Every structure is written in structure tokens, then in C-alpha cells.
Amino acid sequence: MTESTREKAQEKTTLVLGGTGKTGRRVVERLTARGLPVRIGSRSAEPPFDWDDQATWERALEGMTSVYVTYYPDLAFPGAADAVRSLAELAVRSGVRRLVLLSGRGEEEAAVSEQAVRESGAEWTIVRASFFNQNFSEHFLLEPVLSEEVALPAGTVAEPFVDADDIADVVVAALTEDRHVGRAYELTGPRLLTFAEAAAEIGEAIGREIRYIPVSAEQYESALVEYDVPAEYAKLLTELFTQVLDGRNAHLGDGVQEALGREPRDFADYVRSTAATGVWGR
Structure with a gap:
């Protein structure tokens, strides 16, 4: 690394919240x-950052010039905004001069968090993502796929599944390029798929039949509780899924094309x- 490159790197230090998660670790890698x-x-980082402990925030932000903001468990949950x-x-x-927020596509509550970032005084970019491809292979739906039965309260609605690598590419562009400041990007994949079609693909x-089973919200919430998900969390998660998977997102966005030109x-x-x-096994 040349001296000028080293100086430039030192000027741009990024805090990646959720830096071990689906998009966060990819942003870190890039x-x-x-x-x-x-x-x-x-x-588990040093210094640590915990959304539930504001005492950890100041040290984590010290010396940072930009932040990739991902909220756990979801921007739709109470207290997120x-x-x-x-x-x-x-x-x-x-x-901190620049904030890039990962938001949920079609999540009404997420709009409040988006507005908070806009009003912060920082340079901002909003990245609204549809349902991740990687939900089928990194936690969440991995076990259902392995058990060959994916049950969700999504009916036959189509979703424009987006890849976490595309999200990371857009986020990195927003963190490092000025032309994305003040933009809100809607990130989706290039086509609509039902969950049954996704499971079939x-x-x-992998040479096995993966069945998609549409279930009611009540059935899904009960199933989560049976798998030891806390009742309150199960209720909120079910409400989120039934909201964003009600057909409101059954259309393509052009955020990847706008941000990356591909x-x-x-x-x-x-x-x-x-x-x-x-x-997924062989």
C-alpha cells in the first residue's frame, strides 16, 4: 500500500453494525x-456494540467516519426507530459523516427509522432490500430446507428475492462514493418467484424434493413457539412476515441497476x- 493510499484508508474508517451477519460480514470483506x-x-467485538446497551455505543463510534447501520432483530420491531x-x-x-441504513422493503415501521437517519445531519443512503436469497442457506430457513419442508405464512405471493452479495456491493458503493448520498435504493432480484417456485429450484x-407449505399466521406463530422462540418475539416475527409477504412487494425494484450499473x-x-x-447436503 502506498503512503497516499494508506492516508486515504486512515481517513475512511467504517463501523459495520451486525458485522458478522448476512450483509455485514460481506461488507466487512469488501x-x-x-x-x-x-x-x-x-x-462479541472489542469494543463491543449492543443495541440494547447504549453505554456501548460511544466507544464503538469513536474515530469512525462512516457507519453501516443494521438493526437487530428488525426495524419493524418496537423501539427500533x-x-x-x-x-x-x-x-x-x-x-461520523456518513450513514448507510439497511431498511426493509415494504415495512411501514422502517420508514420512521429511515426518517431518523435523514434528519440526523449526516450524509445518508437508504438501502431497502427484499427477502434475501441467503435466508434459505444461512440460518432462518436452512433447517426447513434440510428437512425438505418450508412452511411460511406467504400463500402464493411472489417475491423478488435479492442476493446478499448485491446488497453488500451497493452498501460499499454508498459508503465509499459520494454520488449515492441522499439516495434511497430499492434492491430486488431480477424476477419474481413464489416460495413454492424457490423451493422447487x-x-x-440438490436432487431432492423441497416442499413449500403455506400456513396461516396462527399456525406459523404456534410453530415458532413450539421451537422455543419466545412468545412475544414469535408474535412480532409473524406480524412482520404477514405484512411484507402480503403482495405489497410483488414487483421489481431497480436499485441494483441504479447504484451499480449492472x-x-x-x-x-x-x-x-x-x-x-x-x-444443503448432496
Whole structure:
């Protein structure tokens, strides 16, 4: 690394909240590959960051010039908007110049958090993402796929599944390029698929039948509780799914094309490459 490159890298230090999650770890990998210093924001990091403990925020933000904001468990959950607003305000007071927020496509409550980031005084970019491809292979729906039965309260609604790698590419562009400031991008894949069609594509790739079973909200919530998900969390999660999977997002967005100048990754490409890793068995 040249001296000028080193100085430039030192000027751009990014805190990646949820830096070990689906999009966060990919953002960390990309920034690190560019020689840009990164701080992972998680409870196990040093210094730690915990959304539920504001006492950890100041140290995590110290020396940062930009922050990738992902909220756990979801922006639709109670208290999320207040937490994001407080974090954004503290970030600006701490010297952070740029905030990039991962938001949920079609989530009404998420709009409040988006507004908080807009009003923070920082340079901002909003990244609204549809249902992740990687939900089928990284936690969440991995066990159902392995058991060959995916049950969700989504009926026959179609979803424009988006790839986490595309999200990470857009986020990194927003963190490192000025032309994305003040933009809100709607990120989707290039086509609509029902969950039954998505399950069938995975099954074809691995040579097994993966069944999609549409269930009611009540059935889904009960199933979560049976799997030891806390009742309150199960209720909120079910409400979120029934909201965003009610057909409101059954259309394509052009955020990947706008931000990156290329087409988004197709679900079929994700399935082929993921099947090759053996995560779904062989």
C-alpha cells in the first residue's frame, strides 16, 4: 500500500453494525479487500456494540467516519426507530459523516427509522432490500430446507428475492462514493418467484424434493413457539412476515441497476453456487 493510499484508508474508517451477519460480514470483506479499515459492531467485538446497551455505543463510534447501520432483530420491531434515531444523533456528535441504513422493503415501521437517519445531519443512503436469497442457506430457513419442508405464512405471493452479495456491493458503493448520498435504493432480484417456485429450484439443484407449505399466521406463530422462540418475539416475527409477504412487494425494484450499473444476481445463480458448497447436503 502506498503512503497516499494508506492516508486515504486512515481517513475512511467504517463501523459495520451486525458485522458478522448476512450483509455485514460481506461488507466487512469488501472494505477490507480495498485496504479500508473496518470496525465490527457486535456484542462479541472489542469494543463491543449492543443495541440494547447504549453505554456501548460511544466507544464503538469513536474515530469512525462512516457507519453501516443494521438493526437487530428488525426495524419493524418496537423501539427500533428510537434506537436508530439515538444512534444516528450520537454518531453525528461523535464525528461520523456518513450513514448507510439497511431498511426493509415494504415495512411501514422502517420508514420512521429511515426518517431518523435523514434528519440526523449526516450524509445518508437508504438501502431497502427484499427477502434475501441467503435466508434459505444461512440460518432462518436452512433447517426447513434440510428437512425438505418450508412452511411460511406467504400463500402464493411472489417475491423478488435479492442476493446478499448485491446488497453488500451497493452498501460499499454508498459508503465509499459520494454520488449515492441522499439516495434511497430499492434492491430486488431480477424476477419474481413464489416460495413454492424457490423451493422447487433448490430441490432441483440438490436432487431432492423441497416442499413449500403455506400456513396461516396462527399456525406459523404456534410453530415458532413450539421451537422455543419466545412468545412475544414469535408474535412480532409473524406480524412482520404477514405484512411484507402480503403482495405489497410483488414487483421489481431497480436499485441494483441504479447504484451499480449492472443487473442483480438471479436466484438460479445463487442456487447453483450455494448447492455446490454442500450446505444443503448432496
